[in-house]
Amino acid sequence: MANPPHGGILKDLVARDAPRHAELEAEAATLPAILLTERQLCDLELIMNGGFSPLEGFMNEKDYDGVVAESRLADGNLFSMPITLDASGETIKDLGLKAGSRVTLRDFRDDRNLAILTIDDIYRPDKTKEAQLVFGGDEEHPAIVYLNTKVQEFYIGGKVEAVNKLAHYDYVALRYTPAELRTHFDKLGWTRVVAFQTRNPMHRAHRELTVRAARARQANVLIHPVVGLTKPGDIDHFTRVRVYQALLPRYPNGMAVLGLLPLAMRMGGPREAIWHAIIRKNHGATHFIVGRDHAGPGKNSKGVEFYGPYDAQHAVEKYRSELGIEVVEFQQVTYLPDTDEYKPVNEVSAGVKTLDISGTELRRRLRSGAHIPEWFSYPEVIKVLRESNPPRNAQGFTVFLTGYQNSGKDAIARALQVTLNQQGGRSVSLLLGETVRHELSSELGFSREDRDKNIQRIAFVAAELTKAGAAVIAAPIAPYESSRKAAKDTISAVGTFILVHVATPLEYCEKTDKRGIYAKARRGEIKGFTGVDDPYEAPAKADLVVDVEKQSVRSIVHEIVLILESQGFLDRS
Numbered sequence: 094m095a096n097p098p099h100g101g102i103l104k105d106l107v108a109r110d111a112p113r114h115a116e117l118e119a120e121a122a123t124l125p126a127i128l129l130t131e132r133q134l135c136d137l138e139l140i141m142n143g144g145f146s147p148l149e150g151f152m153n154e155k156d157y158d159g160v161v162a163e164s165r166l167a168d169g170n171l172f173s174m175p176i177t178l179d180a181s182g183e184t185i186k187d188l189g190l191k192a193g194s195r196v197t198l199r200d201f202r203d204d205r206n207l208a209i210l211t212i213d214d215i216y217r218p219d220k221t222k223e224a225q226l227v228f229g230g231d232e233e234h235p236a237i238v239y240l241n242t243k244v245q246e247f248y249i250g251g252k253v254e255a256v257n258k259l260a261h262y263d264y265v266a267l268r269y270t271p272a273e274l275r276t277h278f279d280k281l282g283w284t285r286v287v288a289f290q291t292r293n294p295m296h297r298a299h300r301e302l303t304v305r306a307a308r309a310r311q312a313n314v315l316i317h318p319v320v321g322l323t324k325p326g327d328i329d330h331f332t333r334v335r336v337y338q339a340l341l342p343r344y345p346n347g348m349a350v351l352g353l354l355p356l357a358m359r360m361g362g363p364r365e366a367i368w369h370a371i372i373r374k375n376h377g378a379t380h381f382i383v384g385r386d387h388a389g390p391g392k393n394s395k396g397v398e399f400y401g402p403y404d405a406q407h408a409v410e411k412y413r414s415e416l417g418i419e420v421v422e423f424q425q426v427t428y429l430p431d432t433d434e435y436k437p438v439n440e441v442s443a444g445v446k447t448l449d450i451s452g453t454e455l456r457r458r459l460r461s462g463a464h465i466p467e468w469f470s471y472p473e474v475i476k477v478l479r480e481s482n483p484p485r486n487a488q489g490f491t492v493f494l495t496g497y498q499n500s501g502k503d504a505i506a507r508a509l510q511v512t513l514n515q516q517g518g519r520s521v522s523l524l525l526g527e528t529v530r531h532e533l534s535s536e537l538g539f540s541r542e543d544r545d546k547n548i549q550r551i552a553f554v555a556a557e558l559t560k561a562g563a564a565v566i567a568a569p570i571a572p573y574e575s576s577r578k579a580a581k582d583t584i585s586a587v588g589t590f591i592l593v594h595v596a597t598p599l600e601y602c603e604k605t606d607k608r609g610i611y612a613k614a615r616r617g618e619i620k621g622f623t624g625v626d627d628p629y630e631a632p633a634k635a636d637l638v639v640d641v642e643k644q645s646v647r648s649i650v651h652e653i654v655l656i657l658e659s660q661g662f663l664d665r666s
């Protein structure tokens with residue numbers, strides 16, 4: 094028998110009775126609807142399938158107040174994280190929502206009706222109090238940033254009746270509801286299960302830690318990674334799940350099971366650890382591993398840790414007797430090269446040499462293609478990570494040239510294209526101002542707004558190509574600093590952005606203009622022409638500044654190539 098759920102009853106809110114389901118489906122179509130955000134969707138999924146038992150909906154004010162103040166629901170049950178449905182005053186007014194009314198909760202991704210919520214109450218939360226008591230109050234904490242920037246001013250409390258399950262298209266077979274996992278454990282004959290929470294790839298240290306925990310408690314292992322929302326900047330769950338799948342055969346046969354948890358983490362350290370333990374209890378686990386800095390967001394911009402390294406362990410310790418799942422506390426596990434073994438740091442004798450590779454160092458080695466030793470991770474795990482993090486010479490980049498019309502940027506762009514084609518190894522895409530205007534922006538003019546839109550489109554296309562590993566050369570005039578900055582942000586999110594200011598003086602551009610465009614602009618036949626009667630803001634900070642009056646196109650291209658080379662983009666594999 095798996096562990097009893099929190100509060101005694103595993104909630105399962107999906108209407109299985111066919112006539113009742115049909116009724117709810119029909120009613121959902123007639124009610125006002127709230128489109129759920131990504132986080133609300135994750136929360137709803139775990140409310141509906143019992144992962145958040147004893148919750149049966151989003152918290153009303155009484156439950157919320159108790160949870161914020163002392164991690165307790167109104168009925169006295171321990172619950173450490175507020176699970177709330179936020180909405181703006183405008184939405185509430187437009188939809189006519191009030192206590193007693195029913196509202197449909199809809200999936201924004203496919204417009205499917207997921208549940209009907211009967212409103213208990215609509216209340217205005219004290220966000221400062223929530224930030225302070227639940228997350229510790231540091232304004233840089235990601236959950237507090239979310240609370241202050243994304244969460245609307247009202248919370249809607251009430252129970253839900255589930256109409257449809259959320260549709261998933263990835264790793265469907267590995268997504269177990271609490272009931273499914275319990276059945277699975279029963280089938281395997283597992284009675285003692287130690288769950289391991291993670292939002293990171295797993296390496297040898299994690300395998301050692303989980304096996305040690307299983308050995309100590311005579312239990313089996315549930316690898317239970319979060320695939321909902323984790324900390325911004327984390328490795329995407331697609332890669333991580335492939336890593337877990339690669340790692341699984343490294344466990345003794347039959348010892349471990351992999352199940353994915355669609356949780357939206359808050360990175361709430363101590364509060365989150367208690368919540369995680371409750372969720373795992375609901376999934377049938379009897380034991381739960383809480384390690385160093387469990388679910389902590391690391392450090393703030395001043396280098397101060399949001400939580401102490403063992404705060405989460407102390408928090409779960411405090412509720413040990415009523416949690417109903419045994420928390421297995423672990424110190425960091427480290428490698429001892431002299432004996433080729435892993436041990437928790439508190440068991441390592443003084444003077445014994447230890448080795449570790451930090452997450453930052455691992456990312457650096459993945460980026461540069463540097464060696465990652467087998468004591469740290471298994472070759473099959475590293476292979477998965479390398480596939481998702483190709484070395485520089487297989488990554489895409491964008492060279493963005495900006496300057497006056499006829500500044501030479503087009504000639505440089507074309508010559509760079511030819512040079513990169515000669516080098517080979519990637520497809521090269523050329524986005525000349527003229528081509529883009531013709532192919533993507535033919536309806537746009539040259540107002541500031543239209544120019545911004547044009548650059549935004551270039552940035553979108555360049556980012557998509559860069560992400561796919563191409564070399565992109567864009568060469569619009571791009572006269573405004575703000576739109577170049579926006580382009581940089583869009584592209585840098587997925588790859589490298591190199592800004593080249595082609596700073597050929599306007600007089601030279603005009604003097605050498607064989608097409609007579611400047612002359613036309615001077616005569617007033619073209620209005621709002623950059624450099625004539627429209628401004629060009631020189632970039633405050635370019636990676637390279639060049640001038641075709643003083644330099645040949647060939648030497649400029651060589652300078653760009655040297656930048657690319659210095660960053661490893663042109664290395665031969």
Ligand SMILES: Nc1ncnc2c1ncn2[C@@H]1O[C@H](COP(=O)(O)OS(=O)(=O)O)[C@@H](OP(=O)(O)O)[C@H]1O
Binds near residue numbers: 526543610619620
């Ligand atoms: N008012 C005005 N201002 C600037 N440029 C003008 C204008 N009207 C037309 N053109 C011709 O449009 C081409 C430049 O477009 P861009 O897309 O590079 O400009 S922007 O970045 O959106 O500001 C560029 O064309 P090519 O010289 O063929 O590249 C300009 O000659």
